[in-house]
Amino acid sequence: MGEDDMPMDDKAKRMRDLLSSFYSPDPSVTNTNNPFKFATLDVINTTSFDADQYMNLLVQRSNLEGLLQKHVEMAAEIKNLDTDLQMLVYENYNKFISATDTIKRMKTNIVGMEANMEQLLDKIMTVQSRSDGVNTSLFEKREHIEKLHRTRNLLRKVQFIYDLPARLGKCIKSEAYADAVRFYIGAMPIFKAYGDSSFQDCKRASEEAMDTIIKNLQGKLFSDSESIQARAEAAVLLKQLDFPQVDSLKAKLFEKLEQSLDGLQLTHEEIANVTVESSNLSEQGNNTESIPGSAHGALVSEFAEAVRAYQVIFPDSEKQLIKLSQDLITKHFEITSDYIKKWIPIANFLGVLRIIWKDVLLIDKVLHEALLPDYSSKASRIAVRQYIKSTFSHLLHDISDALTNVHIKPKGEVDEHPLVVFLEAGKSSVLQGSVNVLLDFRQLLKENLGGLQLSDLIVDWVQEGFQEFFRALHDQFLLLSGKNKPAIQDENSTNSMQVEKAVPGLVLVLAQLSIFIEQTAISRITEEIAAYFSGGGGGAHENGPAFVPGEICRTFHSASEILLQHYINMRTQKITVLLRKRFTAPNWFKHKEPREVHMFVDLFLQELEAIGTEAKQILPHGVLRKHRRSESNGSSASSRSNSLRDDKMSRSNTHRARSQLLEKHLAKLFKQKVEIFTKTEYNQESVVTTVVKLCLKSLQEFVRLQTFNRSGFQQIQLDVQFLRASLKEIVEDEAAIDFLLDEVIVGASERCLDPIPLEPPILDKLIQAKLAKEKE
Amino acid sequence: MQGGSTGIGYGLKYQARCISDVKADTDHTSFITGTLSLREENEVHLLRLSAGGTELICEGLFSHPEEIWNLSSCPFDQRVFSTVFSSGESFGAAVWQIPELYGQLNSPQLERIASLDGHVGKLNCVLWWPSGRNDKLISIDQENIFLWSLDCSRQAAQVEVQSKESAGMLHYLSGGAWDPHDVNAVAATCESSVQFWDLRAMKKTNSIERGHVRNVDYDTRKKHILVTAEDESGIHIWDLRMPKVPIKELRGHSHWAWAVACNPEYDGLILSGGTDSTVNLWYASTTTSDELTSESVFKSPTQELDPLLNSFSDYDDSVYGLAWSSEEPWIFASLSYDGRVVVESIKAYLPKK
Structure with a gap:
């Protein structure tokens, strides 16, 4: 039984394989289930089956029994295969039959369908024609409706336009300008198209309304009372309206800004004036300054507001505004520098700077892009420097004013001590002036201008300034004294010449002033500077030397010496002119007998007196002088020899012998050479003595150049004799004076053809007569 | 009398004012000087520095009756010199020749080659043609300038040109100097100015307004430079192209500066007597004077170089006469009024080159 199942299975399987191989001719699909069982016999199921080969193989391998068995098997299989084939054919046939049946049935079914389809088509055709009919019948009505609808819209618009004036009026009333502008802009195209024909009135009316709106808007724009927002809106609206004058409006507004700027500057100027005046009146500058300052502040904040508004209104105008505000600041500084030139008190200067700085900050808040703080800090730095400079030059001016007044006044009023007054004036103006200046600068130093880091710079500038100032003062002194003539001198030379001639006293004052500066003023100023202005920046030494008191002291020391020398020179020059005239004018060969002391002696003494009074006013007394004279051994020797010579001169009348004697005498004299030209001390006596010595020496030189007759010699003898007495009262250094006067006599006698001196009694008589005359 | 002096002294018998270097003597350093004595017989001394330079030898002593106010030696003939003299009221000028055989004569007389007559005013000085052989002379009196042409052989001098501006006004000319760079120019000192005359036209061309100039001297080395010595204000150096302001002032004389002399060899060396x-011996470089003056504005005075090299003060009276030796330009002779000639060497002060 089991066995049956197995072949059954095999059978079904093989059949299926066969079928499939039949339908699919691919040999690979063929059953390969028995490759082991039928090692080489499996080819039987392949397409490449060779029956003879198979037979041979089978015969070779199998024995009879096997062959028989195989035979049986094969027969069974063939039988099976036959039945299978039979079954398959039958099945196929069956299927074919059923298919034919189906086709037959289909044929009969389709025949009826065509009629149905035609029927359907007919129905559809009718529906279509029906709907077309409806469409055509409704078309006209629809068109009409659409037309009506359009007309209605148009009418609505027309209505709107007709209502526009009224609506605009309403808007104006309610100040809803934005709506009004929107309406108007909406209506614009229509007005453009039909404005000239159908809607003329309407257009006119609405334009009128618009005009008022524009006017209102403009008013709004210009009115400062409106809020910035409102004004900005107004501007925007105006722009929307494509208002042709918007640009000009902008320009106008800008102009207005500029005008307000002008106003600002003008008021600034006024303020400066006010501060100058008021602080002159009342010394407290702070109080007075605050009032106009606040007024100015208000103006500036207004300006700042305006600027901000403008900026909001016209956002593209920044550049203009920056320029404008910079202009304002520049103007400010220009005005300040004008004032600096005129010189204003420090409080005012600071006040102005503060105001400017306030302005700058205000505007900076509004207009940050202008970089005003930077700009103005630079400018104020310059201004401060300028101020320092001008302060010094002003001080210099003050001092020289104080000094130049000297040669105006003394002629008018004969004061007791005019020179002292001017010396004091000069002293105080130098010292007080520079102390004041320092005070001012201290104030300047304290003031922190908008956080500017100026203090180092100021210190430098002040030090430099002082150095410069003293240098300039030194030059000024020399200029005033007529000593230092400027290199380019056409008019100046005449001026200085005048000065030179006019006031030697001034030179003396200047000399004393130089001493004062050297000894007192410089040390005071140095202290002040050390206390408040020390520690300047390193820049001081790069730009030039800062304040070097030592150098200035040296300068003024030498200046004082030069000036004193100059004074002496001027004085002696004057006297020398006198002497020159005296000796060159007359013909000494034909001189008449002396009757009285010559006038030049009086003039000489007058000059000396003038010098004495000038010197007494200004120069200190010399104490050392006397000691020195007592120490000098030459004086005693020479005075002794003088007496000797006096004897000789009065006694001997034979000039031949006398001149030889004189020669010897001279030799003796020269052994104790009297120091005539000692250094001039800084005191009255020394100055007067120096002048006298120089003049007597000149006298001697003049005498040596002439040739005298007897009377001429006697005249000189008389004059000298008189001078001797008078000079002793004035001059300390009697020895030197005696020596010089003797020299004059000797010189005259040497240059005399017939040197017979006057008899002493006559000499005495003439001198007494002169003295008596003087007393009268 | 010598008292620690470094110089070599020589005493004249009388007072004297003028000394001159004998330029034409190319073998020796010699000076000629004349005395100024009103009442005595005056003398002309010819002095020679000994070979060792230690002594002044009197080479010749000649009598000159009148007192000598000015004396200058001929630049080309060592035996010829000129004097301006006076006796009492009268003034005169003459050119003299030293006799050839003076060594053998006891008291040789000077031969008068020519008298420069014709002056009306007081004669002041005679100037020789600045250098070389040229027979031109200038004499200056108070009013006029005369240009002479000297004829040694004929022993006569002729007036070539005479200034004519005298007619109206008095110049009070007192002295002068002949420009060594321009032989047509003469500087003449007068009361209120230094005048410059052109000898061809005998016209005043220019002037420095400066009163009481005692003495002028041209810088022999540099053109346009003039040095003046003045009564009160000392010594000034001028650039003639800018006659308004002196380019330098040398202060140091305590009374008048009487004489100045520029060194003929060394730039900027100036001698002045007062x-x-x-x-005083000065060193005043004039080359950089322009820059110096502008610089001095910025410098303090102490920083400036002192132009005074040395001050020779060993004199007993005023020094009126000064002369550089042209033979040995580091030697000068000075003459003080008491008749003492002092010859000094300034070798120690020469600028180092």
């Missing part, structure tokens, strides 16, 4: 009995 009535304060001193002779």
